[in-house]
Ligand SMILES: NC(=O)C1=CN([C@@H]2O[C@H](COP(=O)(O)OP(=O)(O)OC[C@H]3O[C@@H](n4cnc5c(N)ncnc54)[C@H](OP(=O)(O)O)[C@@H]3O)[C@@H](O)[C@H]2O)C=CC1
């Protein structure tokens with residue numbers, strides 16, 4: 001039976017490169033691309049089909065920062081597919097990024113320069129805002145929308161979800177002859193110090209992106225603990241520093257182009273300077289080929305590129321406290337219950 005692969009954030013950057021690379025790996029998959037609107041879906045589908053004319057590519061439209069939209073797409077996916085083999089939870093935003101050039105300059109003179117240039121620790125902030133659902137936009141888009149989407153592969157109403165979820169996952173995402181996989185695009189910018197259980201949506205700070213990615217790492221760890229036995233496996237990856245619409249909002253394109261020779265040089269020392277979406281998708285594609293039983297739930301898989309341009313994957317331990325992860329997961333479940341009560345008409 002053909003494998004069904006869903007990719008969110010497929011319209012550009014790492015997501016689009018990933019779609020192209022997955023089809024190059026295995027032309028028999030059914031690829032379902034999730035984009036924000038029909039126009040983007042069609043344009044993306046055409047691009048993919050131009051390179052892979054025989055591929056099976058379908059589309060769904062979802063705004064991950066809008067719960068009603070997530071609920072609608074979940075319903076559509078449930079009608080269309082019996083199971084999903086791979087779900088790449090890749091869409092992400094970093095709104096209103098701000099680089100602290102003074103801190104960057106000082107950092108260049110310290111021994112932690114490579115750490116700073118690969119994690120952006122201490123030099124990047126963002127301004128977040130509330131979305132239409134009353135959630136912090138970055139948390140909602142990067143994590144919570146995806147979380148709800150995955151959870152809504154189930155057909156149970158929220159009031160009885162708590163008891164029924166595992167069983168439903170068993171029938172839809174697991175329990176078949178092959179396990180199902182969730183692969184989250186996290187980041188090396190994910191940092192424990194940017195995350196707080198008491199403000200897990202990051203309403204108060206200025207590092208909403210870092211917090212959302214750390215929250216993603218925590219979520220993946222707990223999903224593994226709870227659902228591996230049922231055949232559901234979750235992994236986190238970092239694509240490295242990639243030139244995409246996201247980075248073009250941090251500095252203008254012309255400046256990145258001017259900086260390119262410097263970044264190629266930096267790449268001899270900082271292997272996560274993958275720079276292209278194609279290289280950035282290396283870890284995602286590598287995971288597609290691995291048996292999940294052999295993967296470490298406490299590892300983030302980093303796409304890397306050597307100074308001479310050779311791509312490879314480097315596993316690195318993630319810094320998570322499993323107790324905090326569990327507490328956070330319970331908070332996600334509470335938030336899910338609270339928010340979905342408003343949308344009972346969209347739950348079947
Ligand atoms: N670029 C980098 O250096 C790094 C990126 N990452 C992560 O990689 C992932 C991909 O980013 P990248 O390819 O670089 O950036 P892009 O901005 O090119 O891609 C982001 C994708 O997410 C989609 N998206 C954004 N918001 C929503 C939403 N509300 N609903 C549905 N889709 C949405 C975008 O759609 P649309 O076209 O409609 O905007 C786009 O397809 C992100 O999760 C990012 O955090 C991690 C580490 C480094």
Ligand SMILES: CC(C)CCC[C@@H](C)[C@H]1CC[C@H]2C3=CC[C@H]4[C@H](C)C(=O)CC[C@]4(C)[C@H]3CC[C@]12C
Pocket residue numbers: 099104116117118119120123124186187188189240241247250251259262263266
């Ligand atoms: C000579 C150049 C490298 C100078 C560029 C300075 C800054 C604009 C960038 C330096 C480090 C960059 C980043 C590091 C980590 C990325 C992270 C993994 C991610 O998920 C999103 C993008 C980054 C934060 C990225 C952003 C630009 C830098 C801060």
